[in-house]
Amino acid sequence: MSHAILLPERGVVEISGPDAISFLHNLVTNDIQSLAAGEARFAALLTPQGKILCDFLVFRRETTEGPLLLLDCPRSLAPELLQRLNRYRLRANATVADKSDAYESLAYIEEQTPQQENLLTLARDPRSPLMGWRAIAQRGTVDAPGDHASYDEHRISAGVPDGAVDFPYGDAYPHETNMDRLSGLDFKKGCYVGQEVVSRMQHRTVVRKRITPFRFDGETPPAAGSEVIAGEIKIGVTGSHWGKEGLALIRTDRLEDALAAGQKAQAAGVPLEFSVAKS
Template sequence: MSAIISLQDRGIVEIAGADATKFLHNLVTNDISKLVPGEARFCALLAPQGKILVDFLVFVEGDGETRRYLLDCPSSLEPDLLRRLGMYKLRAAVRVTSRSDEFAAFAVLGEARPDIPALAMARDPRSETLGWRLIAPRGAKAENAREDYEAARIAAGVPQGGVDFAYGAAFPHEANMDLLAGVDFTKGCYIGQEVVSRTKHRNLVRKRVTPYHVDGEAPAPGTKVMAGEIEIGVAGSHSGDRGLALVRLDRLADAMAAGTILTAGGASLDFVVGRAAG
C-alpha cells in the first residue's frame, strides 16, 4: 500500500447552503456546477485583473440542500480566502466555515484507490502521477514522506504558490493552470475571466513555470536564471536533479536556439519545454 502523506501546510474551508453551487461556480476559474462526489476540481480565485489570489482543490459531498464543498487550500492563505468569500457572499444563502481544526489534507501516490476512511477522496486532477488527494480527520495516521510528494509534484511540472510563483502577481497561464485542468474556458463569467480569456485567444503568455534538469546541486528558490548576461527568470522549488523556474518564454527560446548555456547560482540548467520534467 502506498504511503499516506500528510500535507500539513494545507487548510480546509467548507462552503454550504442552498446557493453554494451558484456562489462558488461564479467566483472561480473552473466549472463547479458539474462536480460530483468522487471527483475534484483545481481552481483559483482571481483578482479582477486576472491574477491568482489563492488556488485550491475543490471536493463536493452530499446532494440538494445537503450539498457542501470542501476547499483544500494553502493554510497561510486560509484567513484571506475566508475574508474574500465572506465579502462576496452578500445575501446569498451560503455558509463559509473553516474546518481546519477538524480535517486535514492528505496525498497518496500511486494508482490504487486508498482503502482508508475519508470525508472526501478523488484523483488529483492536475496530473495522473500525483495519485489521490483526500480530506480526512486531522490526526489520521500518515507517514513522513513529504519529500516523495514534492518529487512527484515537481516531476509533473505542478507549481507551488509562494515558491514557484507569487500570489497576487501571477496570471493562471504563468502558473500553468491552463495545462493542469485548472481553467474552464467555456463556463462563462467569473472574476478575472476576461483577462484569462484574452490571454488564451491572443496568445499573450510571456512567462511560464517550466521544468528543468540540473547536473549537480539545484539552485535555491529565488535564484536568478541567466542566459549569459541576460536574466530570463527565477528558480523555484526543486527535488534532486529536477526543478521548476518561472521564465520568459521568448528569452528561453532564443537562448536554446542559440545554444546559450542557462545557469542559476552557478548550476547549469537543462529546460524541458512543452512537457513535464519526467
C-alpha cells in the same frame, strides 16, 4: 496497503448552504456546477485583473443537510480566502468557514484506489495522473506514514507548481502557472472574477512566461528564488526542486532566443537544462 502522506502546509475552507455551489461557481476559474461527489476540481480565485489570489482543489461532499464544498488550499492563505469569499457572498445563502484546525489534507501517490476509513473526501488529483489521489479527513484520524518528499518528487515531475514557492500569489496569471495545462480553467463556463483577462490570454499566440521544468547536474541545486540568467539577460527565477529536477518561472521567449544564440541558462552558478513546451 495505502500510504497516506500528510500535507501540513494545506488548509481547508468549507462552503455550505443552499447556494454554496452556485456561489463558488460564479467566482472561480473552473466549473463547480457539474462537480460530483468523488471528484475534485482544480480552480483559483482571481483578482479582477486576472491574477491568482489563491488556488485550491474543490471537493463536493454530500451530507444530510445537502451538498457542501471543501476547498483544499494553502493553509497560510485560508484566512484571507475566507475574508474574500465573505466579501463576495452578499445575498447568497451560503456560509464560509475556515476548517483548517479541524480537517487535514492527505495525498496518496499510487494508482489503485486507496483503501482508507475515516476520510471525508477522496478523489483523483485532477492536475496530472502522476499526482495520484487527494483526500480530506478529520484531523488526527488517519495514520499518515508516507514521505512528503515522495509527494514533491511526483509534483515536480508532473510540472505542478507549489504557489508558496514557485510563483507569487497576487502577481501571476493562471496561464503562467500552467493552470490551462493542469485542468484548472474552464473556457466554456460563464463569467467569473478575472475571466476576461484569462480569455484574452487563451487566445494569444504565445504565453511568454511559464512555469517550466529544468534539470541540473551539480551536487547542490540553486536555492528557490535564484535568478535564472542566460548570457547577461535575466530570464526568470527558480522555484522548488527535488533530486536533479526543479521548476522555474521563466520568460520562455527569452530562453529560446538565448538557446538559439548558443547561450546556456544558469542560476547561482549552476547550469540548468530546460524543457520548454510550446504554448
